[in-house]
Amino acid sequence: MLLMLMTKQGQEKLARDMAEIAKKKSQWGDVWKRLFRNKRGVLGMGIVVLLLIFVLGANFFTNYDYAVQDVTNRYGMPGREHLMGTDNYGRDIFTRLLYGGRISLMVSMMSVIISGCIGIALGSIAGYFGGRIDLVITRLLDILMAIPALLMAIAISSALGSGPVNTALAISVSGIPHSMRIMRSTVLSIKSNDFVEAARATGSKHMRIIFRHILPNTVAPLIVNSTLQIGGNIMAISGLSFIGLGVQPPTPEWGSILAAGRIFIRDFWPIIVFPAMCIMLTVFGFNMFGDGLRDALDPRLKD
Amino acid sequence: MAELLKVEHLKKYFATPAGQLHAVDDVSFVINKGETLGVVGESGCGKSTLGRVVLKLLDLTDGRIVFEDRDITSISEKDSIALRKEMQIIFQDPYSSLNPRLCVSELIGDPLIVYKMYNKDGRQKRVYELMDLVGLARRFAFSYPHELDGGRRQRIGVARALALSPKFIVCDEPVSALDVSIQAQILNLLQDLQAQQNLTYIFVTHDLSVVKHISTDILVMYLGVMAEKCESKELFRKPYHPYTKGLLSAIPVPNIDHVKRPVELLGELTSPIEPKDECRFLARCKYATDVCRQGAPTYQEVEPNHFVTCHNVREINNL
Amino acid sequence: MSLLEIKGLTIHYETRESVISAVNGLDLSIDESKTLGLVGETGAGKTTTALGVMRLVPDPPGKILGGEILFEGKDLLKATDNEIRKIRGNDISMIFQDPMTALNPIIRIGDQIAEVIQLHGNCSKTEAMVRSLKMLETVGIQPERSIEYPHQFSGGMKQRVVIAMALACSPKLLIADEPTTALDVTIQAQVLELMNELKQQNKTSMLLITHDLGIVAETCDEVAIMYAGEIVEYGSLAQIFRNALHPYTIGLFGSIPSLDKDVDRLNPIQGLMPDPADLPEGCKFHERCNFIDEKCETGELETVEVEPGHFVRCLRVAKGEI
Numbered sequence: 001m002l003l004m005l006m007t008k009q010g011q012e013k014l015a016r017d018m019a020e021i022a023k024k025k026s027q028w029g030d031v032w033k034r035l036f037r038n039k040r041g042v043l044g045m046g047i048v049v050l051l052l053i054f055v056l057g058a059n060f061f062t063n064y065d066y067a068v069q070d071v072t073n074r075y076g077m078p079g080r081e082h083l084m085g086t087d088n089y090g091r092d093i094f095t096r097l098l099y100g101g102r103i104s105l106m107v108s109m110m111s112v113i114i115s116g117c118i119g120i121a122l123g124s125i126a127g128y129f130g131g132r133i134d135l136v137i138t139r140l141l142d143i144l145m146a147i148p149a150l151l152m153a154i155a156i157s158s159a160l161g162s163g164p165v166n167t168a169l170a171i172s173v174s175g176i177p178h179s180m181r182i183m184r185s186t187v188l189s190i191k192s193n194d195f196v197e198a199a200r201a202t203g204s205k206h207m208r209i210i211f212r213h214i215l216p217n218t219v220a221p222l223i224v225n226s227t228l229q230i231g232g233n234i235m236a237i238s239g240l241s242f243i244g245l246g247v248q249p250p251t252p253e254w255g256s257i258l259a260a261g262r263i264f265i266r267d268f269w270p271i272i273v274f275p276a277m278c279i280m281l282t283v284f285g286f287n288m289f290g291d292g293l294r295d296a297l298d299p300r301l302k303d
Numbered sequence: 304m305a306e307l308l309k310v311e312h313l314k315k316y317f318a319t320p321a322g323q324l325h326a327v328d329d330v331s332f333v334i335n336k337g338e339t340l341g342v343v344g345e346s347g348c349g350k351s352t353l354g355r356v357v358l359k360l361l362d363l364t365d366g367r368i369v370f371e372d373r374d375i376t377s378i379s380e381k382d383s384i385a386l387r388k389e390m391q392i393i394f395q396d397p398y399s400s401l402n403p404r405l406c407v408s409e410l411i412g413d414p415l416i417v418y419k420m421y422n423k424d425g426r427q428k429r430v431y432e433l434m435d436l437v438g439l440a441r442r443f444a445f446s447y448p449h450e451l452d453g454g455r456r457q458r459i460g461v462a463r464a465l466a467l468s469p470k471f472i473v474c475d476e477p478v479s480a481l482d483v484s485i486q487a488q489i490l491n492l493l494q495d496l497q498a499q500q501n502l503t504y505i506f507v508t509h510d511l512s513v514v515k516h517i518s519t520d521i522l523v524m525y526l527g528v529m530a531e532k533c534e535s536k537e538l539f540r541k542p543y544h545p546y547t548k549g550l551l552s553a554i555p556v557p558n559i560d561h562v563k564r565p566v567e568l569l570g571e572l573t574s575p576i577e578p579k580d581e582c583r584f585l586a587r588c589k590y591a592t593d594v595c596r597q598g599a600p601t602y603q604e605v606e607p608n609h610f611v612t613c614h615n616v617r618e619i620n621n622l
Numbered sequence: 623m624s625l626l627e628i629k630g631l632t633i634h635y636e637t638r639e640s641v642i643s644a645v646n647g648l649d650l651s652i653d654e655s656k657t658l659g660l661v662g663e664t665g666a667g668k669t670t671t672a673l674g675v676m677r678l679v680p681d682p683p684g685k686i687l688g689g690e691i692l693f694e695g696k697d698l699l700k701a702t703d704n705e706i707r708k709i710r711g712n713d714i715s716m717i718f719q720d721p722m723t724a725l726n727p728i729i730r731i732g733d734q735i736a737e738v739i740q741l742h743g744n745c746s747k748t749e750a751m752v753r754s755l756k757m758l759e760t761v762g763i764q765p766e767r768s769i770e771y772p773h774q775f776s777g778g779m780k781q782r783v784v785i786a787m788a789l790a791c792s793p794k795l796l797i798a799d800e801p802t803t804a805l806d807v808t809i810q811a812q813v814l815e816l817m818n819e820l821k822q823q824n825k826t827s828m829l830l831i832t833h834d835l836g837i838v839a840e841t842c843d844e845v846a847i848m849y850a851g852e853i854v855e856y857g858s859l860a861q862i863f864r865n866a867l868h869p870y871t872i873g874l875f876g877s878i879p880s881l882d883k884d885v886d887r888l889n890p891i892q893g894l895m896p897d898p899a900d901l902p903e904g905c906k907f908h909e910r911c912n913f914i915d916e917k918c919e920t921g922e923l924e925t926v927e928v929e930p931g932h933f934v935r936c937l938r939v940a941k942g943e944i
Contacts, residue, residue: 487890555836
């Protein structure tokens with residue numbers, strides 16, 4: 001080392017080495033960079049972030065209460081007082097949408113987490129161990145998959161009753177087969193890599209192989225899948241609430257707001273257009289964001 | 304010299320929809336400490352499967368494996384994990400054999416964690432020692448595999464295999480995916496390590512010039528069976544099996560004074576699924592006679608320590 | 623006159639982060655019915671050169687920045703898309719490394735070859751089919767198998783089909799990019815023999831890209847050694863194999879385990895190929911060279927003709943020091 005420092009060549013080499021260490025960035029840094037280069041991904045992320053800011057900080061953006069009725073001020077058109085007007089009870093639509101978004105987002109995320117956890121567990125067991133276990137898990141979930149998702153959700157929520165948690169459960173059940181299949185195929189493709197065999201050759205036990213070598217490599221497709229599912233779940237919750245099975249009034253939820261307003265569709269447009277736009281934009285934002293993430297996380301597209 | 308590994312009548316069949324695939328069929332050999340057995344053959348001859356069965360990464364169908372005078376054919380899962388400390392493997396593909404989410408130091412240190420060896424500092428010290436040993440600059444300790452080239456990646460694979468100080472390593476085509484100049488570096492490294500630590504290798508490859516360079520003995524495999532086995536240099540001087548002859552004549556020699564022999568091997572590998580009771584090489588052999596159709600040839604010692612599986616070996620070679 | 627002459631060809635791949643100098647001022651020429659072996663390691667720019675000749679460099683990110691590719695005296699880099707399409711497959715055709723992906727899995731073998739013939743041969747469908755069957759026979763496949771699909775063929779057989787397709791229109795120049803790397807040795811020997819026979823029958827010139835000096839010794843007339851996008855040594859087969867002068871060429875020969883001689887230890891080239899996005903100044907090989915002096919790190923390099931037809935790109939060889 002000392003000898004290296006004495007020669008000019010040695011110094012330069014050392015400087016180059018140091019630069020190389022500095023240049024080394026984490027893999028997630030690359031992902032961010034690629035995500036920011038993708039215009040649609042950034043657009044989607046922007047929508048999602050804005051939405052989260054508005055929904056989580058609802059108290060800061062409005063002075064109204066979502067449940068308080070103001071009969072003197074029904075059917076108010078959008079204006080300075082009420083950004084999106086007021087509904088048939090004189091409640092501020094903007095406020096109801098902000099608080100309703102909390103429920104929609106919370107419930108859809110909850111159901112993604114529930115179906116994700118079960119799906120990951122089943123999928124990694126089926127994919128890793130294969131054989132008979134795989135056959136049983138896959139067939140059982142195939143049966144589940146054969147039942148239309150919305151019908152299933154309707155059946156479950158009418159059995160469990162309404163409310164945010166039950167709605168989340170109802171929707172997550174139909175999401176399980178999907179997450180499980182994605183997980184299973186990802187695990188299968190990772191399992192075929194030599195490094196899994198290398199881990200076995202160095203004496204690692206099954207659990208260690210799954211948790212240290214396989215699961216970390218499945219993060220990318222899972223994130224993408226979850227993001228895309230959130231959008232889909234918001235639609236499903238709105239659907240359930242629309243037919244009266246999801247969240248009950250007066251708790252605002254985008255679907256129930258839409259359902260309550262549907263009789264005024266000819267006479268008073270703000271009550272329908274704004275919640276519909278919220279759902280549309282959110283689903284659009286999550287889908288764009290998910291697509292962007294998928295491109296950013298796909299190593300084959302690395303430049 | 305002391306015997307390290309003895310394999311007797313090893314068989315590995317895989318069940319396929321079309322029937323039993325005879326990947327390894329009745330293979331026997333002995334490797335002495337500090338020596339290298341080269342296993343050569345074309346793709347699909349069962350050479351990689353053989354390496355994995357010996358390491359017990361795959362279960363065997365029939366036969367016996369003796370390692371350091373201990374029968375390890377049917378040991379318990381727990382014992383086989385303890386055994387992994389003694390036997391390691393280096394893979395062909397330096398890309399898929401390294402977990403992309405772990406950095407170099409984690410990759411090399413992984414086996415140490417599994418066996419709960421050293422504390423954290425001691426482990427890092429050992430990782431640096433191993434990196435020095437395989438000629439990997441310490442500044443790469445926290446790089447990820449995708450930032451390194453094939454040669455350096457293969458050095459990580461070698462370091463990982465050495466981490467537990469094994470006695471025996473199966474090298475499964477460790478240089479096939481590398482460029483010639485890098486290939487030579489890795490071959491030299493493997494030879495140096497063998498000399499330093501008295502390692503024993505099974506060196507699986509399709510490249511005859513590499514295998515000649517590194518092996519003490521060579522086993523030529525064809526469709527799961529042993530075609531010929533003898534001392535390395537002897538094989539190139541006196542190839543007796545028609546397949547070995549064909550294989551040798553097929554290698555392009557980088558010497559313009561070398562007289563090119565005409566292509567000896569016609570046709571392609573036949574199916575290893577449910578083979579008939581005849582010589583497996585029959586379809587491609589130009590010396591085939593009726594005897595070859597009437598039953599599989601036996602593995603016989605035609606000269607001291609030179610084994611050939613061929614009915615007509617004496618007639619063909621005027622022995 | 624030479625059939626193909628490449629002068630000062632420069633191809634870069636430009637990405638957001640870096641510029642990869644794949645081919646840097648490359649000169650080459652191939653005479654009629656001769657075979658030139660282009661030898662080098664991964665990342666030396668061999669395949670990019672071949673794609674450049676075919677005008678198939680993917681753009682973006684690839685950019686052909688300069689030089690001339692004269693084919694029968696006509697500059698391919700200036701040809702219109704229509705002209706180049708006529709030349710591809712008709713006058714110049716290419717065989718890729720991986721026979722598995724070169725064939726369309728859902729079209730019968732015979733039809734795939736016939737399609738190529740029909741595209742360039744100005745003939746009827748039946749005539750094309752007849753010629754396609756003949757082609758299959760020439761490459762050693764029974765014509766009856768023409769109604770089979772690619773997945774029914776083994777790797778070696780597929781490569782024969784690919785060769786049949788490449789030679790279907792009797793091209794003047796065949797570019798073969800590692801045609802046997804994916805094959806087993808015994809199959810490789812069969813395919814090489816077939817290629818040699820066909821080449822001699824049809825008087826086709828060939829640019830053979832490979833990393834295997836053994837294949838070069840058996841098939842080529844001339845050899846170009848490529849390193850970091852440049853030709854470092856160029857000469858006839860005998861000149862390169864008997865009198866290699868460039869330290870890289872010498873290093874390559876030292877790296878191969880020999881079948882004829884017994885060597886205990888190989889003499890590899892030290893270090894690694896430089897990053898093509900960050901090539902060193904001066905001689906591109908100086909970091910790995912055993913014979914460097916100061917000039918190698920900065921000096922301007924020129925290719926010198928050390929004996930008739932034998933070119934070397936090395937300062938010290940030029941000065942007669944090695």
